[in-house]
Every structure is written in C-alpha cells, then in structure tokens.
Amino acid sequence: MDITVRYEPTSDEVLRAFSQGLRRQLVTMYAVLVGVLLAGAAVLFATGDTSMGVALLTASVLAPLAGHWWFRRRARQQLAFLCVPTTVRVTGDGYECRTDRSTMTMRWSMFSGVTATPEFWLLFVNRQPAAFLPRAAFDGAQQTEIDAFLAARRPAGAR
Incomplete structure (x- = not known):
C-alpha cells in the first residue's frame, strides 16, 4: 500500500x-x-x-x-497549526504528514490502537489520541484499502 x-x-x-x-x-x-x-x-x-x-x-x-x-x-x-495544506502518505510501514513547516512520520507499531469512525481513522498512543486521518481526504477505493489494511493489523478483540 x-x-x-x-x-x-x-x-x-x-x-x-x-x-x-x-x-x-x-x-x-x-x-x-x-x-x-x-x-x-x-x-x-x-x-x-x-x-x-x-x-x-x-x-x-x-x-x-x-x-x-x-x-x-x-x-x-x-x-x-493543523489547519494548513497537508500531504499525507499512507504506506504499509506507517504514515507521513507534510506541511510547509513540518514533517511527521510515524510507524504503525507506535500506535496502541486505531478506531475507525464514519469520518476518521483515530490513531492512539497509550489510549490517548495522537493523530487522525480524515476519510474525506481519500477516495472510496483508498478508504477500502486503508480499512482492509488496518483490520488486518488489529489484534483479536481490539476495537
């Protein structure tokens, strides 16, 4: 991906x-x-x-x-500061957010949980919200691909 x-x-x-x-x-x-x-x-x-x-x-x-x-x-x-033009790259290793002023890269292993909502994917570190990916930024095929990837990563019994 x-x-x-x-x-x-x-x-x-x-x-x-x-x-x-x-x-x-x-x-x-x-x-x-x-x-x-x-x-x-x-x-x-x-x-x-x-x-x-x-x-x-x-x-x-x-x-x-x-x-x-x-x-x-x-x-x-x-x-x-988050309300600026942002480029998001989602890969199998993690995701990266780039703006004119900053670049943040996080590996999926850093997150203790991911919650999918109708509007966002909420990413948690130690049960605290750390980041989010807005579904509206992705087209339908990309959303399906991200959902499938995150579902495959989710441990049994996770939310």
Whole structure:
C-alpha cells in the first residue's frame, strides 16, 4: 500500500477528530465532577446550608456545559497549526504528514490502537489520541484499502 493525498483540514474537522478521540476521558471526567458536586450539594442540604446546596446543584448543571465550551475554545487555539495544506502518505510501514513547516512520520507499531469512525481513522498512543486521518481526504477505493489494511493489523478483540 502506498497512498498519497493532499488536503487541508478545517478547524471544525480537527476539533471533531480530537473530541471523538477524547470522548471517553471527557465523559468520565464530567461524570466524576457532576457526582462530586451532587454529593456536596446533598451534604449541604442535609446540614441546612440551602444556598450553597443550590449553588452546587447549579454548578453540577453548568460545569459540563462550561467544560465543553472551554475544551472547544482551547482546542481551536491549540490545534490551529493543523489547519494548513497537508500531504499525507499512507504506506504499509506507517504514515507521513507534510506541511510547509513540518514533517511527521510515524510507524504503525507506535500506535496502541486505531478506531475507525464514519469520518476518521483515530490513531492512539497509550489510549490517548495522537493523530487522525480524515476519510474525506481519500477516495472510496483508498478508504477500502486503508480499512482492509488496518483490520488486518488489529489484534483479536481490539476495537
């Protein structure tokens, strides 16, 4: 396999890719945060401090919304460098991304997992999103070839 494409990801596309990659961690973090806030509110209500209990209940609703907004804002700022014309080369050894300012090459053996979604191939290192390949950058035949290659590499029981 040796596929080379040129594309320019949009900031929304980059944000969606990393949001999907971080989804499990974000959901866990929000669940723990809301649980702590609700437990704190219950304790405050039980001790008769209703105003602080109401404040914690309100925070338990607003915290995930504010966290999502903050994540999207920070990600747009931090990942803007990815929104440039990019040449991607996918081979049997790994993949390479080239822009006017950088070149990154990674071997498939570096990745602890690859998740195929309808929009991306999400590449993970130690369960953290490390990179993504947008399906839209590849034509149908190339997508099929990459899917088959990644499926053959996937260990039994992997996602």
